[in-house]
Amino acid sequence: MHVVIVGGNALGASLAARLRRLSEEVQITIVEKKNYVSFANCGLPYFLSEIIPSKERLFVTQVEELKIKYNLEVLTECEMLSLEAKEKKIIVSHFGQLKEIYYDELVLAMGAKNNVPPIQGLEEVEYFALSSVEDAVELKENLKGKNKIAIVGAGFIGLEILDNIYDGRKEVHLFEASDRIANMDEDMSLIVSNALISSGVHLHLKSFASAVRKEDEKIVLKDNHGQEDKFDSLIIVTGVRPHIDSIKDSGLELVNDRFIKVDENLKTSLPHIFAGGDLILSKDLLSHSDVYVPLAGYANKDARIIANNIMGLKESRPQVLRTSIFKLFNLAVGRVGLSEDEIKKLGYKYQALYSLPFNHVSYYPGASRLMMKVIFKDDGLILGATIISNVDVARKIDTLSALMRKGGTYKDLMDIDLSYSPAFGSAKDGLNMLGFMFDNIKRLDLKVIDPLSFYRNKDEYYILDVRARSDYAKFHFKNAINIPFDELRNNLDKLDKSKMIYVICYTGVSSYNSCRILMNHGFNCTNVLGGHTYLSLMNLMKN
Numbered sequence: 001m002h003v004v005i006v007g008g009n010a011l012g013a014s015l016a017a018r019l020r021r022l023s024e025e026v027q028i029t030i031v032e033k034k035n036y037v038s039f040a041n042c043g044l045p046y047f048l049s050e051i052i053p054s055k056e057r058l059f060v061t062q063v064e065e066l067k068i069k070y071n072l073e074v075l076t077e078c079e080m081l082s083l084e085a086k087e088k089k090i091i092v093s094h095f096g097q098l099k100e101i102y103y104d105e106l107v108l109a110m111g112a113k114n115n116v117p118p119i120q121g122l123e124e125v126e127y128f129a130l131s132s133v134e135d136a137v138e139l140k141e142n143l144k145g146k147n148k149i150a151i152v153g154a155g156f157i158g159l160e161i162l163d164n165i166y167d168g169r170k171e172v173h174l175f176e177a178s179d180r181i182a183n184m185d186e187d188m189s190l191i192v193s194n195a196l197i198s199s200g201v202h203l204h205l206k207s208f209a210s211a212v213r214k215e216d217e218k219i220v221l222k223d224n225h226g227q228e229d230k231f232d233s234l235i236i237v238t239g240v241r242p243h244i245d246s247i248k249d250s251g252l253e254l255v256n257d258r259f260i261k262v263d264e265n266l267k268t269s270l271p272h273i274f275a276g277g278d279l280i281l282s283k284d285l286l287s288h289s290d291v292y293v294p295l296a297g298y299a300n301k302d303a304r305i306i307a308n309n310i311m312g313l314k315e316s317r318p319q320v321l322r323t324s325i326f327k328l329f330n331l332a333v334g335r336v337g338l339s340e341d342e343i344k345k346l347g348y349k350y351q352a353l354y355s356l357p358f359n360h361v362s363y364y365p366g367a368s369r370l371m372m373k374v375i376f377k378d379d380g381l382i383l384g385a386t387i388i389s390n391v392d393v394a395r396k397i398d399t400l401s402a403l404m405r406k407g408g409t410y411k412d413l414m415d416i417d418l419s420y421s422p423a424f425g426s427a428k429d430g431l432n433m434l435g436f437m438f439d440n441i442k443r444l445d446l447k448v449i450d451p452l453s454f455y456r457n458k459d460e461y462y463i464l465d466v467r468a469r470s471d472y473a474k475f476h477f478k479n480a481i482n483i484p485f486d487e488l489r490n491n492l493d494k495l496d497k498s499k500m501i502y503v504i505c506y507t508g509v510s511s512y513n514s515c516r517i518l519m520n521h522g523f524n525c526t527n528v529l530g531g532h533t534y535l536s537l538m539n540l541m542k543n
Helices: 010-022 043-049 063-070 133-142 156-165 188-197 294-311 340-346 395-406 412-413 432-444 451-456 469-474 485-494 509-520 531-537
Strands: 002-006 027-033 073-075 076-082 088-094 098-101 105-108 112-114 148-152 171-176 200-205 211-213 218-223 226-233 233-236 239-243 273-275 324-328 331-337 350-355 372-375 380-390 447-449 462-465 480-482 500-504 526-527
Touching: 002 010, 010 027, 010 063, 010 105, 010 294, 027 076, 027 171, 043 156, 063 073, 105 340, 148 156, 148 226, 148 531, 156 171, 156 324, 188 200, 188 324, 188 331, 188 372, 188 451, 188 531, 218 233, 273 294, 324 395, 331 395, 340 350, 340 380, 350 432, 372 432, 380 395, 380 412, 395 432, 412 432, 432 447, 447 451, 451 531, 469 480, 485 509, 500 509, 509 526
Parallel strands: 002 027, 002 105, 027 073, 105 273, 148 171, 148 233, 171 200, 447 526, 462 480, 462 500, 500 526
Antiparallel strands: 076 088, 088 098, 112 239, 211 218, 218 226, 324 331, 331 380, 350 372, 372 380
C-alpha cells in the first residue's frame, strides 16, 4: 500500500510517523512545498523576541532525520498542482518539473494560509504575515531599527506578535475590526484591552485598514473612519483559511466553498482520500455546530485518527471544546467551551459567575489573584470559561476542560479533589468555590449580577457598599450607601427594606456574606459579582 501525504508539518509528519509505527510494509511519501518539514508554527512569534534564539530551534525534526527514523520518502520543494481522484494520482511540480504520483490512500494535510482582507493599495507596499519560518526571519530583520509599527488583527497571532516585539520603546498600534480582543466575551475583552492600553499599546477597536500607500520610507494606513497615520512596518494577521487551491477542481465536496467536507473518520467525499487539521471544520461538543479551529493540538490528533483508519483500526474524530491559551505580557489568557454570545444565540438559560481567588493561600508569599469567569447552564452544566492571570491559568482551564469533556456540572466543581498545600493551592480551591457559588444560587435563592450589567445600570440601583470606610472614601458610586461589613448587623435600620439592595465590596466575598445577613433578616438583595476589582480591571471605575 502506498500512502501519499500532501503537507509535511504537524498533521503530515505526525501521520507519517504513526503509520510507520503501525506497519513496516506500507510505503509512505510526504509531498512538501517548502524545503523543510515539521516546523514549530506556534513558536514563530517567540523567535521575534529571541526567546527562541535561532531559526534552527523552530524545526521539530530535519528531513534526513525523518527519512532515516521512519523509512519515508520525503519530497521537499514539491507542490501539488492538481488531484485526479479517478486515476488515484496527484500532479506535482518538483523542482520545476511536472510529475505524477500515484497513491492507494491520499491524505490532504496542506494546512492553512493567511486570510488577508481586501485593502486598497496593499499590492504597492511591503507588509508582513507570520505563517512560515521565512516569514519570521524576514519580519525579525525588518523590525530592526523600526519604531512605529501597525499590527492589523487582534487574534491569537496578532497578540503573540505584539507580546514578542513590544518592549516599551516601540510605538505599536493594534487594529481590530470587531469590538473585541480575540473574539472574547465583552467583559473579559475589556480586561485584556485595559491591560494593553495600560502597557502603552495604542489600541484601535472597530478599526481596520481600508487603504494603504507608500510615502517616502513610510507606510500610510487609512482606517475605516478616514483617519490616516504613518508607520515604519505593517503586519497583517487577520486569521487563516484552508489551503485548498490545488484541489478546488478535484470533485471533492467542500463546505462553504472553503473547507473540505469529511465524515467522522476524516474520510472525504471521494474514496481513499482523507483530510484533517486546518482544512476541515470541527463539531463543537456543546453546541453541536460546525466551528473552525486551526490549532496544532487538533491537527496532531487528526494524524493519529487518519493513520489508524488507513490501517484498519477504525477511529472517530471527537467533538471539540476549543480549549486554548495565549500569553500577553505577564498575563496568560485561557478559554474553554462556548462564549457568552454563542450561549445567547443558542437560547440557553445560563448563569455567568465571576471570582477572584488567589492561586494559593494568601498568607504564603507570592499569592496572586486569578480573574475567573465560568458560565453554567441553568441546570448546572458547565458551558464555558475564561481565566486571566499571571499564574496557574493553564492548570485551571485544563481542569475545566477535562470535566466538561465528561459533561461536568457545578456539582463536579464542588466535589473535585484538587491538590493542596500552602505553596500550591487552597483548601477550598477557586474551582471548588465556583461550584459552591452556583449551589448557593440554586439552593439559597441567592441573587447575583455580573459586574458589566451592574455598571451599565448602576444609576438605577439602590447600592450598599460594604467596603471599609477608607476604601469607600477613595472611590464610590454617587448613589451608594457605605456600611462596612463588620458594622452591618448593627445598622440594618439604615436600609430601606422595600427596595432591592445591590451589595458591592472589593471582590464579591464580603458582599456575599453581607447578602446572607440581609436575607436572614428579610431583606431583598443582589450580590455584585467581582465587585470593585472587576470593574477596575475593566477600566470602569467611573461615577
